[in-house]
Amino acid sequence: MNNRLKAWRDPGLLLGSLGIASIGDFIYLVAINLLVYQMTGSATAVAGLWIIGPLTNIVTKFWTGSFIDYRSKRSVIMVTYVLRATFILMIPFAPNMVAIYTVLVLLSVAKSFFGPASVTYVTMVVPIEKRKRFNALRSFTSSSAFIVGPAVGGALIFLTSIDTTLWLNSAFFLIAAILLLFLPENEHVDKKMIPALTSAQVMSDFTVVVQFVLKNKYVAFVYLGFIATMLFSFAMDAQEVVFTQQVIGMTEVEYSLLISITGIGSVIGAALLSLFSSRLSLRYMIVVGLMMMTTGYVIYAFSWSFLSIAVGFTILGFFNVFLNAGIMTFYQNNVPVKVMGRVTSIFQLIQSVFQVVFILAIGITADLMSLRLTIVTLALIMLISAFVFSFAVMNKRYIDFYKEEPEQMKAS
Secondary structure (H helix, E strand, O other), X not given: OHHXXXXXXXXXXXXXXXXXXXXXXXXXXXXXXXXXXXXXXXXXXXXXXXXXXXXXXXXXXXXXXXXXXXOOHHXXXXXXXXXXXXXXXXXXXXXXXXXXXXXXXXXXXXXXXXXXXXXXXXXHHOOHHHHXXXXXXXXXXXXXXXXXXXXXXXXXHHHOOHHHHHHHHHHHHHHHHHHHOOOOOOOOOOHHHOOOOOHHHHHHHHHHHHHHHHHOHHXXXXXXXXXXXXXXXXXXXXXXXXXXXXXXXXXXXXXXXXXXXXXXXXXXXXXXHHHHXXXXXXXXXXXXXXXXXXXXXXXXXXXXXXXXXXXXXHHHHHHHHHHHHHHXXXXXXXXXHHHXXXXXXXXXXXHHHHHHHHHHHHHHHXXXXXXXXXXXXXXXXXXXXHHHHHHHHHOHHHHHHHOOOHHHOOOO
16 A cells, blocks of 8 residues: 555646646636626627637747757746746736736746646656556546636635735645645756757757657547547537527526536546546547547537536536546557657647637637527537547557557657
8 A cells, every 4th residue: 555655656746736736727717707807898808818828829839849848847837837826926917908918928828838848747757557547537636626716716706806816826836836846857958958949940840740640640640630529619618608698598697507517527527537447448438438528519509408408518527537538648658758748739739720710710600600500510510520530549450559558658
């Protein structure tokens, strides 16, 4: 038992750091949405918050991977935590919306470094045989943060103010950074060997990513296929409030309850997955997770009442954690650490471009035809895509990509 606890010391600390930061993210999300709405009274201004991240990624993801792969991932994560704490502290002092949006862009830039660096550092700290359970536990902490974060944020705003909540919110990121101090520095970085971040270096690193994709077509196909399928869910989520209130006729209280139900479904699914992950194969986690989550969206698209949507959201919330934990483990097991920052950045760049395009396209489509028809069409296309994707995952020719023994790791 003691040996098992020692083996999980570093993964546990890392999990705690990521979990605390996730709670901070959700507290921030509640506070900034309310702050922007109070200052502007504009739903459009609030909706603009959702486009900042993808747009920032389009600008930064070309070069974040080049920066991350040549530096300490642990240090990069710690710096992004401290920067996020600092920028959130600055928001209450912003005199107008221009200043607030400027700070939000800087926050998004910091997060654009955090994503690829954290994926790589998790891969370095967590041994391959523990990754599936670690990712299941991370899904549990993320799902719990989805419930705890908004609840804590709402309580703090009620008891104090939005400004005070944001100041307290920054402490979560500082605590997350402190926890990382107790984790090992797994890299020896020779600063003299770090290349200058020039356009030539960025293009050279982009070529490395292209070569990786060409050499590992199946790995690229699975991850990009996952991103493509999830774009449909992203597009439906962007219209969620309008669909539930204008098409279904739900009240704001019912919608809030619906979000809580989804979060509870995710927590239950993640808790069960963390307990039984060792008995589930990666392929079944991915396929069952995707097919059942898509089924949840189809039920949602054809829903006519609060109860029917609640059923759909409970299903998609429950099985979403299976899909995410499975895909992340597959990705970590098949992408070498030495290029993971660059590969992750480029994949996230592609994802962000299509997210922006989808948001705009769905918004225009919903104005030209009924929102119900738009959501139903998206759900059915997602279902077809999920079937195609599942056949590729279950193809026995590629079963070696889903093995979890240490020797499965590829050298390049």
